[in-house]
Amino acid sequence: MRKYLGLLAFGLISTTAVAQSVSEGIAAWQRGDAAAAVRIWQPLADKGDADAQFNLGQAYRLGKGVPLDLASAQGWFDKAAHKGHVDAQATLGLMLFQSGNRVGALRWLSAAADAxxxxxxxxxxxxxxxxxxxxxxxxxxxxxxxxxxxxxxxxxxxxxxxxxxxxxxxxxxxxxxxxxxxxAPGQKPASASPLPTKAAIGKAKAPAVAPAPKPATVKAPATPIATVPTTTANGAWRIQLGAFSTRASAETQFAKISGRLAGRQAFYVAAGKVVRLQAGPFESRAAASGACAKLAPTPCFPVEGR
Structure with missing residues (x-):
């Protein structure tokens, strides 16, 4: 039976009953000794244990027991995802989404959704x-x-x-x-994406329910919400916060998160049948990325203003 230790934002720390060393890492993590947990998981991850790889990725993502390193976190999630670890696939997809890699994000999110x-x-x-x-x-x-x-x-x-x-x-x-x-049991999952997937992705393990970011809403509010910029910031960068079926839906989403944007202005960009919600301006891509980090787990990525 799989065990899960709930964490914030993207996912879970997981283990299997047969891998006692991974379980010992979970116990150390729960005691607050993240460094000991990492020492247990590292050799198992190096040998290809998907649970250990995922757990190690979480440690790097959170900066617990190791320095915070999102590149290393993504690397470990990628290794576990290729072994069919569903939580790793979902977490990797969410990370790629936030970094602006929609193609990679949809590939892994689709694999996890199929499971x-x-x-x-x-x-x-x-x-x-x-x-x-x-x-x-x-x-x-x-x-x-x-x-x-x-x-x-x-x-x-x-x-x-x-x-x-x-x-x-x-x-x-x-x-x-x-x-x-x-x-229905026995039904082959229908992929939501036409994007190619790599071969040899193993059978996905049963997922655990965890809170997820709400990437978009489609319900229009009774009264449109006006947005007034209260910042003097300038620059050529914005952050994109989703695509919506109506401007009113985008305005509703902005109202929910505007308090965490230090007075940045909302921009509603028409793109075919959808309205893209952006906020800014920011003086650099780094500043925009930093704003996205503060909004996690809300989907967000930097874009150049236009």
Whole structure:
């Protein structure tokens, strides 16, 4: 039986009952001795243990027991993800999403979503609805978000309620039917993305439910929310905070996070059928990246203003 130690933002620390040394690392971590946990996991990770690799990635991502090093964290997550570790696939996908690598993010999030990981289902479902980096498919979007909501994920429940407000009943019925087909035993998962995947990704392990970022909402507020810049910052960089079906939905999202943006201004950029929410300006890419880090786990990545 797999054990999980809950952590913030992206995922979990995991282990298997057969790998007693990994379990001992979990015990050390829970005692607050992260350095001892890392010493236990390192040789196991070097030998290819996916749980140890994922745990080591979490240690580097959090800067616990080792210096904070997102590049090393991503490297360990990548190793575990290629072995079919679902939590690693989802966490890696979220990291790539925040860094602006949408192609890589959707590849790994789609793999985790195919295995039923709720955070990945929500992220890919939202991308499918918005047509953000992937062909729009509202029926499949509803199916993915429904599956995430059925696992008890609060942001997925909220997003599903938003979809219920804007999608026709017939499309929602089709989405429910598709969700039931996807979840049926023995059914081969249908990938949400046409992006190529590497061979030899192992059978995914059963995921654990963990809080996920809500990448987008689609429900329009009763009254549009005005945004007024209260900062004198300038520069050519912004941060992108999602793509939405309406400007009103983007305004609602900005209202939720504007208090953490030090008075930065909202920009609503029309892109086909969606509105991209951006905030800024920032004087450099580094400053924009720093702002994104403070907004985690809200999806966010730097873009050049235009």
């Amino acid at each position: 039923g990981e709720p955070r990945a289902l929500l992220m890919v479902g939202t991308a499918l609805y918005n047509g953000d980096g992937i062909a729009a498919d509202p029926v499949k979007a509803y199916a993915y978000v429904s599956r995430a909501a059925a696992q008890g994920l609060p942001p997925a429940k909220a997003t599903l309620a938003d979809l219920d407000q804007v999608m026709p009943l017939e499309l929602r019925k089709q989405g429910v039917a598709l969700a039931q087909k996807m979840a």
